[in-house]
Amino acid sequence: MHPVARLGSGIPLVARSREMTRLRAALDEAARGQAGAVLLAGDAGVGKTRLVDELAASAGDVLVLTGRCLDVGETGLPYLPFTEALGQVREAGLLDVSARPALGRLLPELALPVSSGENGLSGLPSHLVGRRPEQDVGQLQLFDAVHGLLGELSEDRPVLLILEDLHWADASTRYLLSFLFSRLRSQRLLVVGTYRSDDLHRSHPLRPLLNELVRLPAVQRLDLTPLSAIDARSFVAALADDLPDDVVLEVAERSDGNPFFAEELIAVAACGAGSIPWTLAEVLLARIERLAPDTQHVVRVASVGGRSVRHDALREVAAIDDRTLDEALREAVQHHVLIVNRDEIYTFRHALLREAVYGDLLPGERVRLHSAYAARFAASSDRGAAAALAHHALESHDLPRALRASVDAAQEAKRAGAPAEALRHLEQALKLWQAVPADQRPEGVTEVGLLRRASWVAGTAGQPERAIAFARSGTKLVDASDPEEAAEMWRRLAQALQVLDGTEEEKFAAIEQAWQLVRDRPASQSRAWVLAVLAACWRHERKYAEAREFAEEAVRDGRASGTDSAVADALATLGLLDEAAADLPSARRHLEEAVACAMEVDAYSTELRARYFLGLHFYDQGALTEAARVFDEGMERAKSTGLAWSAYGLELRIIQVLTRYHVGRWDDAAVAAEPPGLRVSSTVSARLAAAGTHITVSRGEFEQAERLIGELRADWHRDLQIALITGGTGAELALWRGQPELAVERVHEAIEWTRREGGEWILAGIRLAAHGVAGYADLAQRARRRRDTAGEEAAVKAGADLAEYARTTAEMGLPRTGTLGPEGRAWLARVLAEESRLTGAGDCALWRRAVDGFGYGAVFEQAVCRWRLAEALLAADQRDLAVAELKLADEVALALGAAPLRDAVGLVARRARVALHAEVARSQVDPFTPRERSVLSLVALGRTNREVGEELFISEKTVSVHLTRIMAKLGASRRAEAVAIAFDRGLLHPPG
Numbered sequence: 001m002h003p004v005a006r007l008g009s010g011i012p013l014v015a016r017s018r019e020m021t022r023l024r025a026a027l028d029e030a031a032r033g034q035a036g037a038v039l040l041a042g043d044a045g046v047g048k049t050r051l052v053d054e055l056a057a058s059a060g061d062v063l064v065l066t067g068r069c070l071d072v073g074e075t076g077l078p079y080l081p082f083t084e085a086l087g088q089v090r091e092a093g094l095l096d097v098s099a100r101p102a103l104g105r106l107l108p109e110l111a112l113p114v115s116s117g118e119n120g121l122s123g124l125p126s127h128l129v130g131r132r133p134e135q136d137v138g139q140l141q142l143f144d145a146v147h148g149l150l151g152e153l154s155e156d157r158p159v160l161l162i163l164e165d166l167h168w169a170d171a172s173t174r175y176l177l178s179f180l181f182s183r184l185r186s187q188r189l190l191v192v193g194t195y196r197s198d199d200l201h202r203s204h205p206l207r208p209l210l211n212e213l214v215r216l217p218a219v220q221r222l223d224l225t226p227l228s229a230i231d232a233r234s235f236v237a238a239l240a241d242d243l244p245d246d247v248v249l250e251v252a253e254r255s256d257g258n259p260f261f262a263e264e265l266i267a268v269a270a271c272g273a274g275s276i277p278w279t280l281a282e283v284l285l286a287r288i289e290r291l292a293p294d295t296q297h298v299v300r301v302a303s304v305g306g307r308s309v310r311h312d313a314l315r316e317v318a319a320i321d322d323r324t325l326d327e328a329l330r331e332a333v334q335h336h337v338l339i340v341n342r343d344e345i346y347t348f349r350h351a352l353l354r355e356a357v358y359g360d361l362l363p364g365e366r367v368r369l370h371s372a373y374a375a376r377f378a379a380s381s382d383r384g385a386a387a388a389l390a391h392h393a394l395e396s397h398d399l400p401r402a403l404r405a406s407v408d409a410a411q412e413a414k415r416a417g418a419p420a421e422a423l424r425h426l427e428q429a430l431k432l433w434q435a436v437p438a439d440q441r442p443e444g445v446t447e448v449g450l451l452r453r454a455s456w457v458a459g460t461a462g463q464p465e466r467a468i469a470f471a472r473s474g475t476k477l478v479d480a481s482d483p484e485e486a487a488e489m490w491r492r493l494a495q496a497l498q499v500l501d502g503t504e505e506e507k508f509a510a511i512e513q514a515w516q517l518v519r520d521r522p523a524s525q526s527r528a529w530v531l532a533v534l535a536a537c538w539r540h541e542r543k544y545a546e547a548r549e550f551a552e553e554a555v556r557d558g559r560a561s562g563t564d565s566a567v568a569d570a571l572a573t574l575g576l577l578d579e580a581a582a583d584l585p586s587a588r589r590h591l592e593e594a595v596a597c598a599m600e601v602d603a604y605s606t607e608l609r610a611r612y613f614l615g616l617h618f619y620d621q622g623a624l625t626e627a628a629r630v631f632d633e634g635m636e637r638a639k640s641t642g643l644a645w646s647a648y649g650l651e652l653r654i655i656q657v658l659t660r661y662h663v664g665r666w667d668d669a670a671v672a673a674e675p676p677g678l679r680v681s682s683t684v685s686a687r688l689a690a691a692g693t694h695i696t697v698s699r700g701e702f703e704q705a706e707r708l709i710g711e712l713r714a715d716w717h718r719d720l721q722i723a724l725i726t727g728g729t730g731a732e733l734a735l736w737r738g739q740p741e742l743a744v745e746r747v748h749e750a751i752e753w754t755r756r757e758g759g760e761w762i763l764a765g766i767r768l769a770a771h772g773v774a775g776y777a778d779l780a781q782r783a784r785r786r787r788d789t790a791g792e793e794a795a796v797k798a799g800a801d802l803a804e805y806a807r808t809t810a811e812m813g814l815p816r817t818g819t820l821g822p823e824g825r826a827w828l829a830r831v832l833a834e835e836s837r838l839t840g841a842g843d844c845a846l847w848r849r850a851v852d853g854f855g856y857g858a859v860f861e862q863a864v865c866r867w868r869l870a871e872a873l874l875a876a877d878q879r880d881l882a883v884a885e886l887k888l889a890d891e892v893a894l895a896l897g898a899a900p901l902r903d904a905v906g907l908v909a910r911r912a913r914v915a916l917h918a919e920v921a922r923s924q925v926d927p928f929t930p931r932e933r934s935v936l937s938l939v940a941l942g943r944t945n946r947e948v949g950e951e952l953f954i955s956e957k958t959v960s961v962h963l964t965r966i967m968a969k970l971g972a973s974r975r976a977e978a979v980a981i982a983f984d985r986g987l988l989h990p991p992g
Contacts, residue, residue, distance in 0.1 A: 015231035016051060022222055023055045027062065027190050031158040033957055035184035035218060037191040039166075039210065042224030044352050045260025045280075048194040051224065052162050055192070062158045065089065069168040070307050077384040078172040078418030079106055081163045082146060094153060100145035102642050105417045139172070139460065141642030142417040143179045150180070154188035155946065155956065165351070166195040167206055171420030171461070172413075174209050179645070184218035186955050197223070226257025235259060240266045260350055284356040291335060294320065295328040299337055303358040304369040307351055311344035317372040371396035378405075386412050390425065394432075400440040403432040407442050410453065419461040426454040448477050448485060452492050459496055467496040468503075475510070483517040484526045490514035491530050494537070504541075511537055523560035531557055532570045539573055539580075548577050565606060568598035572610040579617060587617055604641050608634060608648035615655065622822030622856030624663045631656040635672075650688070657691040661698075664859040666896050667931035670695050671954055686715040690722045693729040697736070698860060700899030705733050716753060723753045724764035731771035736900040740778035744798070747772035751805075762809055763824050769806035770830045773799045777837035796838045803835040826853030830865060841875030842868060851885075860901070863892035867905050874912050883914050890916050897929060927969045927987070935962040940979045940988055 026036050042048050056064045065088050067081025077083060083106045089095045090107065097103050153159050163169075169177065180191065200207055213219050227235060232252040236243070243251070243266070255262035264283040288296055301318045302309045315325055329346065332338040337353065338346045348354035361369070374392035377385045378401070390405035410425035433447050451474035459467035471493035478486035494511035497503040511534055518527040531554035538547035551570045558567035571594035578587035591614040598607035611634035618627035635656055638649035653672055660669035673692030690712055696705040709730045716723040727750020734743035747768050754761045776799030783791035810820055810828050820828065829850040836843035847869035854862035866889040873882035886909050893902035909916050928936065938948045945959045963975060972978035982988040 015227055015234070016047065016224075019051060019222060019224060020054065022220075023051070023192065024058070026220070027055065027059065027158070027160060030160075030188055030190035031062070033186050033188055035154075035187040035189045037181050037184060037193065037213070037216075037219045039213065039219065039221045040192060040194045040224060041197040041221060042194075043198040043226065043258065044196050045258045045350065046224050046226055047259045048224055049164060050259070052164070052192055052194060056160060056162060059160055062160050063092070063094075063153060063156075064160045064162070066162040066164070068307075069163070069165040069170075069173065071168050077387070078170050078413055078416055078421040079142075079176060081169070081173060082106060082176060085161060085163075086146075086149075089149070089153065095149075100149060100642075102141040102145035102417070103149065105142050105415070106146075139175070139417040139419060140646050143176055144642035144644060146176060147180055147183055150189055151187045158188040158190070161189065161191045163191065163193045166193045167199045167204070169206065170418070171205065171424070172416075172418035174206065175420065175462075178209060178213065181213050181216055181219055184216075186957050227255075227259065228257065229253075232257050232262060236262055236266060239263065260352065280352065281356045281359070284353050285360055287335065287337065287353075288357060291331055291337070292328065294324050295331045298325065298328040299332055299357055300361060300365070301369060302338065302346060302348070303354050303361070304366065305373060307354050308341070308345050308347040311346065313373070313376060314346065316376050317369060319372075367396050371398065374398060374401060383412070387421075387425065390428065394428070399432055400436050403429055403436050403440075404442045406432065407445055407450070410457070414457065419457040422457045423454060423461050423463075423466075426450055426457065430454065446485070448474050448479070448489055451477070452489050455492050455496055459499065464496065464499040468493070468500070471496045475513075480517075483521060484524060487514040487517040487526050487530055490517065491526070491533055494533055498537070508537060523557040525561050525563045525566070528554055528558035528561055528563040528566040528570075532566045532573070535570055535573045539577060542580075544577055544580055547573065551577065564597055564601040565603040568594050568601070568603050568606045568610065571597060572606065572613060575610070575617070576613060579613075579620075584617070584621065588614070591617060604643055605646065605648060608638055608643060608646065608652065611637065612648050612651050612655070615652070615659075619655070619659060620821050620823075624659060624857035628656075628659045628663055628665070631659055654687055654691050657688065658694070661691075661694045662858045662860070664892070664896055665930075666695055666699070667929065667934070686712055686722050687719055690725040690729075693726055697729045697733045698896070698898050698900070700736070700903075702733065702737060705729070709733065720754065720761065723750050724761055724768070727751075727753070728764070728767050728771055731768070731775065735771065735774055735778065736904075740775040740782070743775035744772050744779070747775065747802075762812060763820070763827065765809040766806045766820075766824060766827045766831060769802050769809070770827055770834055772802045773806075773831055773834040773838070776802065777834055780838050799835060799838045803831050806831040822853070822856040823858070826850065826856070826858065826861070829853040830861075833865070833868065836872075837868070842872035844869065844872045844876055844878070847872050859892055860896060860898060863889040863898070864901060866892075867901065867908065870905075871908055874908070879912065882912065886912075886914060887916055895930070928966065932962050932966050935959060936966050936978070936982060936988065939963065939975055940982070 023038060023040075026038050030036055040048050040051065056066070065085040067084035069081050086095065086103065086106050095103070097107070150159060150161065163177070166174075166177070177193070184191070195206060195210075200210075210221075214221050226232075229252065232255055233248060236248045236252045236255070239262075240248070251262060251265045255265055258280075261280050261283065264280070264287065267287060288299060291299065297320070298314060298318050301314060305313055305317070311329075314329075315322065318325060320328075329338065329340075332346075333340055336349050339349050341347055348357075358366075370392045374389055374396055377389035377392060380389075386405050386408035390402050390409050393399075393402035393405055406425045406429035410422045410429065413419075413421035413425060430447070430450055433441070433450070451470050455467045455470035455474065458464075458470055471489065474489045475493055478489050480486060490510050491514040494507050494514065497507040497510065511530065514530045515534055518524070518530055521527060531550050535547045535551035535554055538544075538550060551573045554570035555567050555574070558564065558570065571590050575587045575589075575591035575594060578584070578590055591610050594610035595607055595614065598604070598610060611630060615627050615630035615634060618624075618630060631652055634652045635644070635649070638644045638646065638652055643649045644653070657669050657673045660666070660672060670692065673688055673695065689708060693705055693709055693712070696708065709726050712722055712726045716726075727746055730746040730750075731743040734740070734746060750768055751765065751772075754765065776795045780792050780795035780799065783789075783795055806828060810824065829846070830853070833842065833846040833850040836846050847865060850865040851862055851869055854865060866885040870882040870885040870889065873879075873885065886905055890902060890905045890909075892898070893905060906916070908914075935948055938951060943951070945956045945963070948959045949956045963978070967973065967975075967978045970978050970981045972981055979988065
């Protein structure tokens with residue numbers, strides 16, 4: 001017997017026990033803190049909606065949120081399924097827009113007042129780190145707000161988010177879906193998305209997204225296939241047990257296992273309509289033909305309005321009295337053609353039913369009805385009215401109205417943080433432009449202006465090639481009589497070009513053309529931004545004098561014209577120019593001014609850029625503590641503005657990991673290095689994971705480090721920094737594991753890669769050389785023990801050659817910057833000290849210089865050098881000095897949890913018969929890791945697990961794990977008891 005489950009509609013769910021089991025298992029995993037997603041695929045009518053309805057009905061104490069996509073022609077609203085789900089959150093009293101203002105883009109009636117910030121074209125930051133694609137600030141903030149809201153809701157109870165008909169999802173919805181799916185971690189959240197597999201033709205926009213999503217570890221695909229012949233007969237028999245057996249068999253056979261088709265065939269057979277139609281369209285139209293004439297008219301009118309239509313729209317377009325309309329709607333509902341939703345909205349019971357009715361309309365009838373809908377939306381100010389008007393006007397061949405509405409719809413989509421939808425409307429407007437007479441075009445709108453806006457939104461929608469194409473087209477149409485607009489178009493082309501490599505010549509030609517147009521004009525917004533972009537371009541080319549001249553003029557023009565965002569951008573460029581000129585006080589002042597100026601006008605991208613370079617300023621000077629503060633503040637600002645996933649938000653996170661590692665905040669570094677849910681093959685996640693290998697290697701997590709470094713090898717082509725970092729950490733890993741041959745192999749491979757790729761790698765090259773020379777020193781030592789003279793000579797020569805390479809690399813950097821900086825000097829000192837190990841125990845003076853070199857704050861690297869210094873001191877019979885260095889190195893290794901270093905130090909101590917811990921009383925040893933101590937200290941202050949997690953930037957679940965370990969170490973059974981025992985043993989001290 002096949003299981004038959006009854007849904008709320010009374011329609012049986014046959015032979016779907018396997019699919020239901022998988023869905024319920026995924027929901028159970030989500031409830032346990034393992035977020036996931038299921039993509040439910042199947043043909044139209046195969047039962048996807050019934051399956052998710054059953055899942056929702058049996059979900060128990062789960063917050064169920066649902067949203068449905070509509071055909072792009074039926075609605076002008078981007079993010080429609082998320083808007084519907086958010087409305088349900090609001091109705092449940094769980095929505096606080098003040099906490100996440102960006103959600104007001106989905107629910108404008110709740111939106112808070114916001115400043116224009118960088119949402120306009122003039123606010124586009126002129127410099128892009130690593131030539132990353134332009135990103136829309138509003139869209140990123142919205143994505144982060146939705147992600148944060150779902151995570152917050154899942155803390156109270158599990159959340160089931162159902163998104164139906166993704167084959168109709170607009171581009172912005174698809175982007176948001178990708179954002180959410182790639183960040184499914186420990187939230188108690190399950191997302192189920194349904195789509196028609198039979199609608200996904202080769203060029204369907206959902207196909208590439210599905211190929212990307214199904215590779216994510218948290219995502220699984222579930223195919224809902226048609227019922228088998230036996231199951232189809234069971235379905236028909238269960239639904240209509242009063243039909244003769246021969247009719248049941250015929251219906252089951254003709255349905256081809258499609259439950260919806262079978263249901264419609266049963267309805268026809270039950271009416272005794274004679275022969276059973278062969279096609280689904282015939283079956284559906286037969287249902288409509290049995291309705292009264294007025295009802296048929298209303299259903300046809302509704303089909304033009306879309307899958308769902310409001311009652312007032314039907315009344316206006318159908319042009320019949322209220323009584324007749326009510327009777328027609330009642331009959332349509334009774335015959336299961338329409339379903340009544342809340343707020344007097346009528347929805348076709350199935351999309352196939354609406355498609356059949358719409359397809360049966362006569363051409364003239366269809367045009368007249370679209371025209372009537374257009375007239376209604378023209379008088380409406382509702383959200384999405386402009387896009388709906390554009391659609392209906394186009395379908396009714398009213399091109400002037402369609403053009404005006406497309407321009408308005410683009411602006412509305414832009415305000416909603418949906419650049420992809422704004423681009424679609426702008427492209428439609430550009431297609432209509434020449435077909436509409438000049439005197440009927442929108443007032444104040446030009447073709448050049450449309451092309452500039454299209455280029456901007458194409459860039460923010462992640463389509464740089466199209467952004468360039470629109471900008472190029474715009475420059476061919478500029479009117480020299482309007483130099484301000486012409487300059488804006490050429491500037492836009494320059495900014496679009498700087499995203500792609502190999503376009504430098506055209507980029508400079510474009511911005512120079514813009515400059516010639518406004519060069520002799522008074523200060524203006526356009527002139528200020530042309531100057532700011534020119535300054536950034538010349539700085540990138542290292543023409544510092546020209547860059548400074550343009551940047552200073554940009555500041556003057558920007559202040560005179562009130563273009564503060566351009567002022568902030570130019571100030572940041574001046575800070576970088578000061579840095580190159582070694583005028584450090586001025587660099588710091590300009591960068592701090594840029595941060596303050598950008599904050600005043602909500603120029604978020606420019607602000608994060610300035611914070612990033614301000615932190616690098618301190619980092620390069622060896623002020624690591626101050627750099628860590630700036631990077632921490634920058635990440636906090638990125639999170640608070642919803643831009644943690646923006647280009648500069650991610651740059652800040654990566655350098656934050658490295659800085660925390662160097663200053664010895666390894667637990668904090670590990671938290672920051674956790675990937676954002678993306679697969680490792682993404683550039684962002686790969687760069688972040690590469691930074692995190694410093695911690696895994698230095699802590700001795702060798703298996704994990706080996707696996708990760710091996711995976712990241714395939715990503716070297718994505719970003720040179722991945723090769724530079726993992727080449728070094730891979731060599732370190734091999735050295736700690738006693739594999740010097742592998743270490744030098746990895747070093748040479750990384751150096752060769754950097755030579756082929758080019759780029760700024762002076763410091764990284766010296767660091768790589770240090771590990772390589774260390775590997776050759778170990779090989780030479782091994783050869784000496786084996787009395788392998790030839791092997792020793794080869795290792796010594798190769799090591800000396802690599803040390804010479806480091807010296808040459810350092811000299812290359814001096815003419816460019818004037819100094820290597822504290823980190824560069826320290827690593828060069830390490831190279832020279834390692835070189836001294838090629839022929840013996842090592843030079844004490846050189847190792848002392850290396851120890852002192854890392855004294856600027858790189859605690860782990862300094863401890864490693866102390867270990868090597870101790871070895872050299874023991875070989876020189878300076879035992880007391882060696883013991884002091886070993887103890888200092890051991891203290892750092894113990895505090896950091898650097899197991900390999902601690903083992904190495906312990907081995908040297910045992911060989912020298914040095915007792916490192918004899919003078920330390922057992923009761924004084926701290927039983928807690930730094931992260932456990934942080935958690936316990938906050939718990940002692942009365943913080944809840946959630947508050948502790950927020951303060952330490954870790955999940956509530958991670959806090960619970962730390963507390964469990966703390967209680968186990970103290971022998972406590974409760975939080976309060978653990979705190980009390982810690983105070984009694986002197987492991988905690990009262991605040992103050």
